[in-house]
Amino acid sequence: MNIFAIISSLFLVALIGGASAGNVQASATSNAVALKWKEIPDAEKYHVLLSDDQNQVVDRNETQFGTLLPNTLYQVIISAADVNGTIMANIAPLEYQFRTVAAPVSNLQVMDVTESSIQLTWDMDNETDSYEVMVKNETDSVISASVTLGEHSASISGLQGMQFYKIYVTPVGSSGLGDTAMIRTRTDGSGIKLNGVWQGSQGVFGGSATIFRPISIPTGPYAMKIHLPCPVLAVKFWNAKLDKKNSVPSDATYVLRQSKLWQRRKAEIGMNFYFTQENETTTCTISGEDINVEFGVSMEAARTTSTNTAVPVIINEWLDTTEILVGSGGMVSILVSEIYNDTNADMTKPTNGTWNAKPDYGTYVIAVDSGAGCTGGLLFADVWGMTRKSSEGMPGALPSTAYFVQDEMQWPSNEMGFLYGYNPEVCEDRSGITAQIMVGGPFVDAVFAAEDA
Structure with a gap:
């Protein structure tokens, strides 16, 4: 079991050397740093010099630098200055060092999914010692899952089918936890999830559902048939093409045909339906279990003539x-x-x-x-x-x-x-x-x- 909590994308750096180091705080990411120091008596301004030749003159005891390199050691010199920004030579400057954290992984992508697992890969960074992985569900709750780490990959198992997950990958370098990258994906599976049923006005009710088709698309003509437990007043689909020629609304049966619009771009199909007070009885209960979905419904044979x-x-x-x-x-x-x-x-x-x-x-x-x-x-x-x-x-x-x-x-x-x-x-x-x-x-x-x- 390899589940890790990510404390923060910011790393509070330990200050290195100098009696004055305790008077400075630095919070670094992979490409930036926020600095704050204790005010120096008699200083009207501060001259801040970074070891990559960036410098600033500021009138308060804090500043920020960007365009830094990840996992790199930097030295900063903070000098007291007068109201004109001229360095006050009689006051010793503050000198200290900090290190930026590892950059977020690049090219993070999903390589394979099943109904219970997700496999990820990313480009390897030579400055990274290891990685930590955390899995959250759609409500941003950390879940318990089995994570097996590779050199620059992860295999996550113990998941639920037709479920969206947010997966966070954090590099660990010599300076500690680096910046986090996140990818959102879902497990495989097919079926329907009822999002809710609501009551409207004038005796008209409605509901919404999400139809999940398999992520792996079969070759050739492909369709699915949705059968509601009773005829409804109206139904609306999106990310799908409704085949009204083969649908039978009086039997609450609807056929969705394959098309590149949803087949290649969307794995989920939205559905809204509306029904009257007469339908909403004990003889017609609308629930996810009562809505039947058939995948791979056979289609008409291809025509050989125009x-x-x-x-x-x-x-x-x-x-x-x-x-x-x-x-x-x-x-x-x-x-x-x-x-x-x-x-x-x-x-x-x-x-x-x-x-x-x-x-x-x-x-x-x-x-x-x-x-x-x-x-x-x-x-x-x-x-x-x-x-x-x-x-x-x-x-x-x-x-x-x-x-x-x-x-x-x-x-x-x-x-x-x-x-x-x-x-x-x-x-x-x-x-x-x-x-x-x-x-x-x-x-x-x-x-x-x-x-x-």
């Missing part, structure tokens, strides 16, 4: 010549909300989209065709919610069509479109602009292969 869905657009034109737009310009809004839901919006409002789930990021391309009256294509001046992809060299690409991938951070939203210009010689009529979403198929694969190249 499925194309037309998307409504709104075209606004204007007469304007700028350096960006050649000839007249216009704006196209792509109304994805007409066919897909907006997972960032309140689905109780019909203007925020349908219940149809969007394609997974990486499986679709948005194709914008300038139409038969604009064979030369459009000139794109500004694009929002999408990334312009070049069609050059792609088999099957049309010269009048631009192919886009919606940015993965934008995909939960339905807001997308572009400003354009055109060459009047090859684009006489813009009324035929159309957009479609192409899902799956060799051409879509080619677009993403070009993106990843």
